[in-house]
Amino acid sequence: MTGARCTGVDLSPVSLDIARELADRAGQAIRYVEANVLEAAAAVGEQVDLVYTSTGTICWVQDLWTWGRQVAALLRPGGTFFFRDSHPSANSLADHEPRLLAPGYRYFPLPAGQALTYADGMTYTDGDRSLITQPRNYEWPHSVSEVLMALVRAGLVIIEVDEQDDLPWPLHPAMTAEGEAYVLPAPWREQVPMAWSVVARKPASADLPGERARSGGNRAPGRAESCARSGRVMRPVGESRAPGRGESCARSGRVVRSVR
Numbered sequence: 496m497t498g499a500r501c502t503g504v505d506l507s508p509v510s511l512d513i514a515r516e517l518a519d520r521a522g523q524a525i526r527y528v529e530a531n532v533l534e535a536a537a538a539v540g541e542q543v544d545l546v547y548t549s550t551g552t553i554c555w556v557q558d559l560w561t562w563g564r565q566v567a568a569l570l571r572p573g574g575t576f577f578f579r580d581s582h583p584s585a586n587s588l589a590d591h592e593p594r595l596l597a598p599g600y601r602y603f604p605l606p607a608g609q610a611l612t613y614a615d616g617m618t619y620t621d622g623d624r625s626l627i628t629q630p631r632n633y634e635w636p637h638s639v640s641e642v643l644m645a646l647v648r649a650g651l652v653i654i655e656v657d658e659q660d661d662l663p664w665p666l667h668p669a670m671t672a673e674g675e676a677y678v679l680p681a682p683w684r685e686q687v688p689m690a691w692s693v694v695a696r697k698p699a700s701a702d703l704p705g706e707r708a709r710s711g712g713n714r715a716p717g718r719a720e721s722c723a724r725s726g727r728v729m730r731p732v733g734e735s736r737a738p739g740r741g742e743s744c745a746r747s748g749r750v751v752r753s754v755r
């Protein structure tokens with residue numbers, strides 16, 4: 496990116512090493528900071544014009560209210576946030592059977608203290624699979640309203656919301672490569688959004704909400720009814736575990752567990 500100073504944040508030193516290597520190869524001077532995104536503002540230590548999060552980021556974060564406040568704290572007044580990730584509806588699709596396009600996982604946020612968990616010995620990158628020493632994954636589903644409200648409650652103004660039919664990885668096993676992206680076959684491609692993006696802005700004279708943004712856990716306030724579903728086991732429809740699944744469905748077999 497010519498003319499801009501860039502900072503990348505990730506909690507994995509291995510991911511950061513690879514990012515540094517790629518930046519070197521591209522001839523870009525990028526600062527990388529090893530930090531949890533939930534503490535990114537302090538770790539980066541300065542406000543910026545643009546915060547960008549790429550695909551596959553918020554599913555690893557439980558507390559989206561803190562995430563939204565960190566984005567807002569990182570932006571200078573008038574700064575812009577650009578978000579793109581897999582669509583919350585697509586994340587809830589069963590991912591064990593190419594001929595089935597149906598809900599298989601929870602769409603709505605989990606009650607605080609619970610996670611979708613599964614074992615996966617494969618890397619989502621093109622890297623060496625034998626390097627996976629900790630196959631246990633923990634994910635948190637985030638709905639459209641939860642993401643938008645996390646930003647709004649942090650004081651940001653939503654400028655644009657868009658939905659797309661492509662992703663950089665085959666989230667569903669029926670997806671096939673099209674250029675550098677993956678898409679569903681017709682007619683599903685026109686029926687189900689696979690990705691979405693949001694542009695939000697921090698008001699020029701920002702008056703950020705403080706603790707009132709935090710309503711507890713990773714859930715929106717006033718959503719007590721969804722607690723009634725806590726503890727339900729989430730499995731792909733009609734199956735407890737995808738046998739011999741391919742590389743494309745790395746998340747099969749997610750179940751809800753309590754986490755500390």
Ligand SMILES: C[S@@+](CC[C@H](N)C(=O)[O-])C[C@H]1O[C@@H](n2cnc3c(N)ncnc32)[C@H](O)[C@@H]1O
Binds near residue numbers: 505510551556
């Ligand atoms: C699926 S990858 C994202 C890939 C990236 N968007 C891309 O397009 O190449 C998820 C990344 O998020 C990082 N990560 C997960 N939880 C995090 C957290 N709480 N704080 C910072 N980074 C986190 C992981 O270390 C990993 O590098």
